[in-house]
Amino acid sequence: MQYNTLSDDYSVSPQIDVTDVPSIAQAGFKSVICNRPDQENPVSRQIEAIKAAVEAAGMDFAENVFDPSSFGPDKIERQAELLAQLPNPVFAYCASGNRCSVVWAFTQAGRVATDRILDATTRAGYQLAHLRPQLEMMALNRAEG
Numbered sequence: 852m853q854y855n856t857l858s859d860d861y862s863v864s865p866q867i868d869v870t871d872v873p874s875i876a877q878a879g880f881k882s883v884i885c886n887r888p889d890q891e892n893p894v895s896r897q898i899e900a901i902k903a904a905v906e907a908a909g910m911d912f913a914e915n916v917f918d919p920s921s922f923g924p925d926k927i928e929r930q931a932e933l934l935a936q937l938p939n940p941v942f943a944y945c946a947s948g949n950r951c952s953v954v955w956a957f958t959q960a961g962r963v964a965t966d967r968i969l970d971a972t973t974r975a976g977y978q979l980a981h982l983r984p985q986l987e988m989m990a991l992n993r994a995e996g
Contacts, residue, residue, distance in 0.1 A: 854878075855948055855975035858959075860939040863951035863975065867944050868896055869904040881938035882911040883928070886945040886954060888918055897989040911937050917950070931958040960986045961993030 852871040855866040867875070875883065883905045889897040898914055900913060905912040915929045934941060934955075943951035952972045956979055959968050965986050972979045 852942075854942065855952075855977070857952060857955055857971045857975055861934065861941050861943065861955055863948035863955070864942065864944045865947050866896060868894065869900055871902070872904040872908050872910075873941050875905075876908040876910055878902060878942075880910060880940050881944040882913065882933075882941045884933055884937070884941060884943040884951070885912070885914040886916060886943055886950045888916040891918075891946060896995075913937060915954070919955075922950075922953070927954060927957040929955045934958060948975070949977050953979060953982065954962060955991060956982060956986060961990035 852864070852867065852874050852965070854862045856862045856876075862880070872883075883901070885898055885901060894900070898916070902912045902914075913933045915926060915927045915933060945951050952975065956972060957969050965983060968986060969980055969983065
């Protein structure tokens, strides 16, 4: 199982299987967030199957599913809430890890310098430089209150 670390408390991964859960727990993760809608997966990889395995392994599980057509401020806010509430470190997954990286980047805008956000995602293999204007706008909006 492959995962990419974006911060000390947050790593992302392509879709996982229930057989990956013991490795996630052994790696020291305390929580798992699913960012992938069920309709993109066969039943064996859908939320309920993964959730049951994660909870059986003693970790917390949460979902904040979205696709490009449903991504917006509500998903960013939900991810930020989950990151504030769940025990760290958090392991998030979607189809490739990109979705989890994008939503994380927006949760960090205004809290962490945009260059640091984009450096972290680039090091992890996710090219999000095209989001710089939106990240900077979100940072500005957060600074203004």
